[in-house]
Amino acid sequence: MSRFLTPHAARLPSTVPFTGPEALERRSGTPFRARLGANESLFGPSPKAVAAMQAAAGGAWMYGDPENHDLKQALAAHHSVTPAHIAVGPGIDGLLGLICRLTLEPGTPVVTSLGAYPTFNFHVAGHGGSLTRVPYKHDHEDPEALVFAAKNTGARLVYLANPDNPMGSHHPARVIEDMVANLPDHSLLILDEAYADLAPPGTVPAIAADHPQVIRMRTFSKGYGLAGARVGYAITHPELALAFDKVRDHFGMGRVSQAGALAALRDQDWLKSVQDLTLAARTRLSAIALQNGLRPLPSATNFVTIDCGRDGDHAGKVLAELGRRGVFIRMPGIAPLDRCIRISLGDDQALDILAETLPLALKAAG
Amino acid sequence: MSRFLTPHAARLPSTVPFTGPEALERRSGTPFRARLGANESLFGPSPKAVAAMQAAAGGAWMYGDPENHDLKQALAAHHSVTPAHIAVGPGIDGLLGLICRLTLEPGTPVVTSLGAYPTFNFHVAGHGGSLTRVPYKHDHEDPEALVFAAKNTGARLVYLANPDNPMGSHHPARVIEDMVANLPDHSLLILDEAYADLAPPGTVPAIAADHPQVIRMRTFSKGYGLAGARVGYAITHPELALAFDKVRDHFGMGRVSQAGALAALRDQDWLKSVQDLTLAARTRLSAIALQNGLRPLPSATNFVTIDCGRDGDHAGKVLAELGRRGVFIRMPGIAPLDRCIRISLGDDQALDILAETLPLALKAAG
Structure with a gap:
């Protein structure tokens, strides 16, 4: 009960910094087809x-x-x-x-x-x-x-x-x-x-x-x-x-x-193989963005941030339309970064789904 | 570096509430034969x-x-x-x-x-x-x-x-x-x-x-x-x-x-089986204590606390002598509770080792 909380704790919001993909799946009633939002490694552990x-x-x-x-x-x-x-x-x-x-x-x-x-x-x-x-x-x-x-x-x-x-x-x-x-x-x-x-x-x-x-x-x-x-x-x-x-x-x-x-x-050999897969997936994910008229930013990570070319509202719509089609991604929360969406690197299967879905999502986002 | 710590944090000791059995094993160079100190369940998970x-x-x-x-x-x-x-x-x-x-x-x-x-x-x-x-x-x-x-x-x-x-x-x-x-x-x-x-x-x-x-x-x-x-x-x-x-x-x-x-x-059936094993092990562990002239306290847990009949120094010696013989146990830290040792319930193998070791440890403790 709040009367036991310190004044500082009482003022803090009960929040979660990121909504988990499982929560989104429960809301929509449909599991994601491609889990590309949390910068997890789709290449898996060793x-x-x-x-x-x-x-x-x-x-x-x-x-x-x-x-x-x-x-x-x-x-x-x-x-x-x-x-x-x-x-x-x-x-x-x-x-x-x-x-x-x-x-x-x-x-x-x-x-x-x-x-x-x-x-x-x-x-x-x-x-x-x-x-x-x-x-x-x-x-x-x-x-x-x-x-x-x-x-x-x-x-x-x-x-x-x-x-x-x-x-x-x-x-x-x-x-x-x-x-x-x-x-x-x-x-x-x-x-x-x-x-x-x-x-x-x-x-x-x-x-x-x-x-x-x-x-x-x-x-x-x-x-x-x-x-x-x-x-x-x-x-x-x-x-x-x-x-x-x-x-x-x-x-x-x-x-x-x-x-x-x-x-x-x-198992550093496994890490090396993940690094190789990372390079290839970055290249492919960047190419998918370019094919759709979007600008991929250079990436040093296991995700590619993609400039959707307009404002946060538009990027949010692209994110929502991808989500509706079973592709979980996230985006920066604050302008001017929020003109972008952020897509984690996927294995071939996940990137195939993204390549197929992104044009439809962009069209629906207008 | 301590200059970055809050005054309160600077005053706190860098401590561990309990030394782990692994640390004790590293010190002695010998693995324990019976791990009966941390009130873990030797009956295992489902x-x-x-x-x-x-x-x-x-x-x-x-x-x-x-x-x-x-x-x-x-x-x-x-x-x-x-x-x-x-x-x-x-x-x-x-x-x-x-x-x-x-x-x-x-x-x-x-x-x-x-x-x-x-x-x-x-x-x-x-x-x-x-x-x-x-x-x-x-x-x-x-x-x-x-x-x-x-x-x-x-x-x-x-x-x-x-x-x-x-x-x-x-x-x-x-x-x-x-x-x-x-x-x-x-x-x-x-x-x-x-x-x-x-x-x-x-x-x-x-x-x-x-x-x-x-x-x-x-x-x-x-x-x-x-x-x-x-x-x-x-x-x-x-x-x-x-x-x-x-x-x-x-x-x-x-x-x-x-x-x-x-x-x-x-798997509530497994929990039920653990409860049954717990009852039997409590009875056997208490009997081992009694056979050695010690008084087991009634237990509602997965361990039996045993009154060694003297002070904390003596109980500490019993604990040390058991440890030297490969049996990991713990004891209460504060008088008058520290006249006791605390032994987690074991499976048959662990309790066999305890039954064999306790008389030797008591003799060595004097």
Whole structure:
């Protein structure tokens, strides 16, 4: 009952940052034919990860290792850091919530981009932070403007995703390295690298794991295809990595999920094959857009953002008409980004359905 | 780095409420022969739940339904409430953290029992609540004293587990019903019913799901044997259930876990068989204690708490000597409860190992 809630909690909306495709299917009464809205990996997880989860399922009566020891060791080796530089959590979403909880008090200034990841904004609001949002520049997040705003507002947190969601754009490593060099002392950069596994060579910046002002976020949800297992991790200074132990749900990483992530990490050949499939699917999805008179933006991710050439209302109509025809996609929420729709890369079957459906949706949208 | 932490976060210890058995195994270099410390279900999950998780593993590239729709529908039918009365989260641990976040500000009074569930205390401290701890009475949590302390301190939250952990004791339904009737208006009762599925008939109180002052916590970790899948739920007034949407990690419930929990709930025959095995194992474990001159406390749970007849130092020695011989158990952390050790129910193999090891451990402990 609301009388038990804190005044801050009472003011927060009961909301969901994204409506799930299952909810949309329940409303329409029809399952989607192509699930291309949540930037999941239609290429799936490694068969070795699936096998590891299946083998672990019988042992699901046991809690997972609260120290995530084996996974942290493997991640440390993979990234050439020590296990003390790693914090494991239930997806980047979960880690973003924890970092906000650790660092924000009511009114603490935070900087992000106008139209960037809504779940980060949800957590900032949830912990009472005061959010300043900087416009995109040419469909890219604007590191210089973010640093400027950080200095101006005294921001404690600065959020940047590289590659970016929802625009699919990216900055080369040196731009991010310059940004880090110019950060004011009072700011911690949250560098969301969810899509880094699928980005072009030269995207991932060289930042010392001991850098006191950067926390990098990685996930098994995108390239590794394990969104439904909820495993993310942060790479950061050991002092900050250890701080997660102050507030995290220690037994929160399930045993099946840990087993799946570990096996996925060990199967780098599978990740390589997904990277190859990603390149081919980006090319085909971009071609489908062009064939329909739309402009695909360059993508460094597992989705292609497509400029529909008019305003948000029109893009929304295209999205709705695709949805009506069984194709689940999403779109940026804020102008001027919302002139676009965002379509996740699909396998051949899903892209066949898209190629067949997009002309009809565009015609119906007018 | 600590300079980015809030003053409150900076003061919190980086701790783990319980050391995992895997960490103990890594320290000793030897795997445990019997895992009887974490109140996991050695009888395992339903084979149908295992099969459902195995089938779902290939679909782990998809996020789980953020509304947990199917599971909430099934839970509502199971408990004869509406889905709006249910909040699903990553274990009772996760839900306890969220309810503390929703209700506590620095200094908000909270009441629990001295020696009760440490993870609740971890979350209260994490959100700055001010904890008053009421002694157990005859190895039972003391509802009258908890209500008295709630009135005295103006507590917003009162925590009671029925059946109790770590003592394994329980109150009959009417005692809890009386407690609810006597709660001061300013208090919300967190009724932790993690072990309710294994309790004697007459333990679960009749409390209207619309009661404005009670939130019941349930889990798939104990009777259903899915500790490693991280699925818990709350039954409460729809207004409070909805409040979890203000702060929860909406995509935090993984797809494989949701599938496992749903299948486990549907296999009530398996739960019944676990209840039967539980009764038999309680009897055998109690007999082992008696054969060794120790006093088993009556248990309403999946563990038996055993009075070693002296102080905490002695019980700690017994625990250490069992551990040295490959038997993982735990013990209450606070006097006078810490004269006891706490041993989870095992299958025949685990209890054979315990029966063989306990006399040696007692002899070594002196």
